[in-house]
Amino acid sequence: MAEALSIVIIDDNPGSLELLSVALAHSEAAVYTAANPVEGLELVRKHRPRLVVTDLVMPEMSGLEVLKEVVSFDSSIDVILMTAHYTPETAVAAIRQGAADYLQKPVKIGLLRERVASLIESANLRKRVHASSGAGAQDLEFEGLQAKSDPMWNLFAMIQRVAPHYRSVLIQGPTGAGKDLIATALHRRSHVLGKFVVLNCSAVVETLFESELFGHVRGAFTGADRDKTGLFELATGGTLFLDEIGDMPLATQAKLLRAIQNQEILPVGSLNPHKVNVRIVAATHRDLRAAIASGNFREDLYYRLSMVELTVPPLKDRPEDIPLLARHFVRKFSGEFSKPIEGLTQRALLVLQRYGWPGNVRELEHVIGRACMLSDGTMVDIDNLPESLIHTEARLNSSEESSSLLEDQERQLITDTLRAVKGNQSEAARRLGIGRDALRYKIKRYELPG
Incomplete structure (x- = not known):
């Protein structure tokens, strides 16, 4: 806990109360204690602390009610709840x-100190991210x-919070947005000791x-000449990542649901069930609610998987990430191709930022890889970019006048x-039919008062 803070x-x-106050005592931390939630909330309002640690079951007011009051007062205050009746749910x-x-x-x-230090480190990192021009890539990285x-740092914050606790997570987002990397980050932050095992459901x-999934015993079917360990058993004590879960057949979905609920598998051809201990991360680019409505996905499996739902935004909705990612890929491919490429020209960056990226981060990676392969100089320029991007830029230039009019409107x-709602960004976003992060981006883009 390097920075001055109050708890x-x-x-x-x-x-x-005494044990916790001693545990969190620090030369640069002011620790305030309260034996009941009413006094505790008075301390919160008076000192506006960086962190609140509260019991869940208390007289007068529960820890969840304290949480609600603190979030209503100042959503930037982190709240840690403690309970004797813990469950992942x-x-x-x-x-x-x-x-x-x-x-x-x-x-x-030790765990409490570790979690508190992690929260404060994460908060400090987000401050550096907002203050950064984007050049210090090492400060803009999460797993x-x-x-x-x-939008991405909000996603990272949720990963950090749920990773120690989840039993199942559903990651949604368009193809190429990085759902597999989010799954890997969840596994790493969970600190489980088992393996990270991957099954691409669209390739089976x-x-x-x-x-x-469950393995089989010798003789279970034609060609089963030996026992085989299934991915559930291989992943026990760790994480099983089911990529493109929307492509899984209905018959398999029913068996998957039972395995997740019971933490028990039955290999094909066997009469002896095996106990497992597996965390499940599923990902899809499909609309699973639409698949449920059309009878192609089980509703009960959806609710079992979506204990936590994470959404990876498309690249077009986070344009400020494009220069950072482009420079990251230039460093990667200049090393792979042993070329002295130092970066991208401003006009090349402009073309990248104005493109729609239907293939998301994966498409950007391929574009930069191709550009680095073709480049003979120290900078990637527009001559190294695919013609499709250049044609898009030409069309954008020809419609610049109409685009300017639309931007003014x-x-x-x-x-x-914003004037009608007296600056309330949440209400303004609701009325405009866009997300709050999208509204903040537009306020910044148009240099409007926040």
């Missing part, structure tokens, strides 16, 4: 309501993912799904809406 601890157990439910973490009592002091935009023959609409 409020709320617990109706005097012994626990209650932990995730609390995090959905705004908790930064959820710990089981009696709290392990190997490069980003500067608010329907008749082999059950064998791939959009700027005026946002200004009028």
Whole structure:
């Protein structure tokens, strides 16, 4: 805990209160304690702390009610809940309501200090991200993912919060947006000791799904000349990543649901079930609710998988990430091709930022890889970019006048809406029918008062 901060601890157990205050005592931290939630909230309003640590079950007011009050007062304050009745489901439910973490009592002091330090480090990193011009890529990285935009750092914050607790996560987003990297980040931040095992559901023959997931015994079917360990068993103690879960056949979905619910598998041809302990991360680019409506996806499996839902935004919705990612890929491919490429010209960057990126980050990576392969100089220029991007830029230039008119109209609409709601960005975003992050981007783009 390197930076000066204040902490409020709320617990109706005097012994626990004393133990926690000693555990979090620090030369650069001011620790305030309260034996009941009403006094604790008064301390929060008075000192506006960086962190609140509160028990869940207390007289007068529960920890969840304290959480609600703190989030309403200042959503930037992190709240850690503690309970003697921990379950992954209650932990995730609390995090959905705004908790930064959820710990089981009696709290392990080392774990508490580790989680507090992690929260503060994450907050400091986000400050550096917002203050950065984008040049210091090492400061804009989370588990190997490069980003500067608010939508991505909000996603990273949720990963950090749910990773220690989740049993299943559903990642949604367009093809090429990086869902596999998000799954890897979840596994790493969960600190489980087992393996990260991957199954691409779109690449498996329907008749082999059950064998791939649960394994089989010798003689179970023609060609089964030896026992085979399934991916569930291989991933026990770790994470099983089911990529493109929307392509899984309905018959397999029913068996997957039972395996997740019971944490038990039955290899094909066997009469002896095996217990497993597996976290499930599923990903898809499909609209699973539409698939449910059309009868192509099981509703009960959807709700089992979506204990936590994470959405990876398309690249076109986070244009501030494009220069950062482009420079990252230039460094990667200049090393792979042993070329002294130092970066991209401004006009090449402009073309990249104005393109729509239907293939998302994967398409950008391929474009930069091709450009580095073709480049003979120290900078990637527009001559090294595919013709499709250049043609898009030409069309954009020819319609610049009409685009300018549309931008003027959009700027005026946002200004009028913000004025009507007295600057309330959440209400303005709702009235405009866009996300709050998108509204903030447009406010920044048009240099409007926030």
